[in-house]
Amino acid sequence: MAEIFGVRISKPGKNVFTDAIKDMALDSRVNMLKVHMAGYGTQSVTTAVTANIDVTHNLGYRPIVYFYFEHPENDRWHLSPARVDSTTGTTWDLLSAYDHQSVNTVRFKLYDGGVDPMPSSPTNVNYKYFILVDPQAGAWDE
Amino acid sequence: MSEYVLAISRPGYDATDPATERKDFVFHSDNITFKIAKVLHFTSTSSQAHGLGYPPSFLFVRERTTPGQYDGGNDGYELGGSSTVYVDSTNVYYNDSVFNPRSSCYVFVLLDPLNE
Numbered sequence: 001m002a003e004i005f006g007v008r009i010s011k012p013g014k015n016v017f018t019d020a021i022k023d024m025a026l027d028s029r030v031n032m033l034k035v036h037m038a039g040y041g042t043q044s045v046t047t048a049v050t051a052n053i054d055v056t057h058n059l060g061y062r063p064i065v066y067f068y069f070e071h072p073e074n075d076r077w078h079l080s081p082a083r084v085d086s087t088t089g090t091t092w093d094l095l096s097a098y099d100h101q102s103v104n105t106v107r108f109k110l111y112d113g114g115v116d117p118m119p120s121s122p123t124n125v126n127y128k129y130f131i132l133v134d135p136q137a138g139a140w141d142e
Numbered sequence: 143m144s145e146y147v148l149a150i151s152r153p154g155y156d157a158t159d160p161a162t163e164r165k166d167f168v169f170h171s172d173n174i175t176f177k178i179a180k181v182l183h184f185t186s187t188s189s190q191a192h193g194l195g196y197p198p199s200f201l202f203v204r205e206r207t208t209p210g211q212y213d214g215g216n217d218g219y220e221l222g223g224s225s226t227v228y229v230d231s232t233n234v235y236y237n238d239s240v241f242n243p244r245s246s247c248y249v250f251v252l253l254d255p256l257n258e
Binding site (some may be wrong): 068077083088133134 | 152216
């Protein structure tokens with residue numbers, strides 16, 4: 001479809017009429033990542049038991065998601081999927097991954113079962129997630 | 143939904159049509175968008191201050207040893223990969239992969255906090 005209308009906002013110093021899309025702060029010809037929902041919480045994690053955090057978004061498709069978790073030993077936040085271990089400055093391992101349980105639910109996982117277990121089980125782990133409006137596949141493909 | 147919104151649909155879709163799905167908007171003020179505070183470049187295992195005073199969300203891409211090739215995210219657990227980029231209230235830390243080293247890493251530090 002020929003584009004007749006559109007919205008463009010250029011970066012400072014750039015020309016909204018002549019410069020490239022990469023020089024726009026916003027251009028309605030291209031998609032931007034949009035957050036559908038975000039959540040912050042604390043999850044109890046027990047050694048050798050996967051702690052599941054199920055979030056229902058009801059989008060009807062599998063969206064892009066970002067899941068972060070804080071290793072309580074040094075208060076550093078990691079982006080899932082990730083394995084936190086001695087190479088990242090902690091004495092005990094903490095792992096994370098996620099999967100889409102359905103087109104309406106995503107499951108975030110935390111696990112302590114590595115070579116170096118937590119000294120006191122269970123332990124609370126802080127987490128933050130962003131579930132985007134944008135599908136992980138097929139967005140604006142057609 | 144808010145009483146007033148700023149909404150911009152993608153080409154070919156009507157922003158005023160209630161049937162237009164949210165994924166077919168370029169921008170909708172009911173949905174926040176990630177805002178980049180800064181982009182940090184690492185060439186070795188090290189840390190850099192982000193100056194935000196809270197742990198920020200972030201994304202990253204790593205440059206492979208083959209120039210011009212990039213990948214995103216951490217190495218898989220089955221590869222022995224550990225977390226490579228992490229943050230606290232002060233710093234962004236880059237921990238280059240022991241098993242699969244990269245030439246450099248670009249970290250997009252976002253304004254959105256992780257601790258609330």
